[in-house]
Amino acid sequence: MSEECNHECSSCGSSCDSRTKPESMQVAPHMGTHVKHVIGIVSGKGGVGKSLVTSLLAVQMQRKGYKTAILDADITGPSIPKIFGMTEKATGDEHGIFPVNTKKGIEVMSINLLLEDTSSPVVWRGPVIAGAVKQFWTDIVWGDIDYMFVDMPPGTGDVPLTVFQSLPVDGIFVVTSPQELVSMIVEKALKMSEMMHIPVLGLIENMSYFECPDCHEQHEIFGASHVAETAEKYQIPHSMKLPIDPEFAAHCDAGDIESFNKNYLEETAAYLESVF
Numbered sequence: 001m002s003e004e005c006n007h008e009c010s011s012c013g014s015s016c017d018s019r020t021k022p023e024s025m026q027v028a029p030h031m032g033t034h035v036k037h038v039i040g041i042v043s044g045k046g047g048v049g050k051s052l053v054t055s056l057l058a059v060q061m062q063r064k065g066y067k068t069a070i071l072d073a074d075i076t077g078p079s080i081p082k083i084f085g086m087t088e089k090a091t092g093d094e095h096g097i098f099p100v101n102t103k104k105g106i107e108v109m110s111i112n113l114l115l116e117d118t119s120s121p122v123v124w125r126g127p128v129i130a131g132a133v134k135q136f137w138t139d140i141v142w143g144d145i146d147y148m149f150v151d152m153p154p155g156t157g158d159v160p161l162t163v164f165q166s167l168p169v170d171g172i173f174v175v176t177s178p179q180e181l182v183s184m185i186v187e188k189a190l191k192m193s194e195m196m197h198i199p200v201l202g203l204i205e206n207m208s209y210f211e212c213p214d215c216h217e218q219h220e221i222f223g224a225s226h227v228a229e230t231a232e233k234y235q236i237p238h239s240m241k242l243p244i245d246p247e248f249a250a251h252c253d254a255g256d257i258e259s260f261n262k263n264y265l266e267e268t269a270a271y272l273e274s275v276f
């Protein structure tokens with residue numbers, strides 16, 4: 001940037017630092033909120049296990065002693081309250097709305113903690129949904145949080161864009177399935193984060209293999225894993241493979257993911273701790 005810069009960009013070079021830096025559209029959180037790190041969990045398409053990974057990461061960091069929260073930004077398909085077995089509704093006072101605690105004390109906000117009838121679909125247009133997610137940041141009294149995990153809706157639509165622009169996202173984890181990794185969908189998600197200047201912290205391949213409970217041989221049910229080569233191609237510093245484990249589904253259905261005691265994401269949690 002030249003010393004004579006008058007911030008009138010039309011008269012200057014396109015490579016100017018000031019001109020190329022995106023203008024911040026971040027919004028301030030509620031005055032009762034102090035979050036140290038915001039981590040997004042994204043996927044190219046639905047049903048690959050994004051909410052499960054969000055929950056496992058939050059549980060793992062909570063076990064390490066950090067104050068952890070989940071902002072469920074998946075307004076039309078909110079699964080976090082169910083995975084944690086939460087039935088209590090959120091309450092508020094004149095200062096704002098309070099998140100609801102899971103059994104082990106992870107703070108959660110989700111549309112399903114606000115709606116009376118959780119079986120009715122949320123039939124809202126994109127900007128209204130994105131506005132609600134923004135309010136989960138501006139109107140919720142989160143308190144002091146070390147790690148906030150944002151469970152994004154799948155794809156690269158309105159909500160991920162709003163979260164990337166409005167919240168101080170430190171980085172994202174991309175959740176994929178072995179089939180999805182060979183497609184261009186995941187590349188779209190990776191390129192979106194690049195465009196938004198948000199670092200991809202890790203790539204998590206879910207349903208990567210099934211380990212036979214008898215002989216312990218690992219079978220790649222959905223095809224060969226491509227997670228390591230994709231991570232290398234995009235210079236993503238961390239990658240991880242999660243197996244198909246029927247206990248996941250059982251714990252999610254029973255709403256007690258916090259008592260699931262296989263620490264598959266221990267390495268990912270240690271990596272996250274080392275980055276921030």
Ligand SMILES: Nc1ncnc2c1ncn2[C@@H]1O[C@H](COP(=O)(O)OP(=O)(O)OP(=O)(O)O)[C@@H](O)[C@H]1O
Pocket residue numbers: 043045046047048049050051052053074077079153154206207242243244245246247248249250252253
């Ligand atoms: N590795 C796995 N092994 C067994 N079951 C799994 C595994 N991963 C996810 N599931 C099950 O698949 C279902 C979908 O998972 P989840 O809700 O996390 O997906 P999602 O990507 O968040 O979906 P959506 O995009 O619809 O929100 C859940 O019932 C979950 O228990």
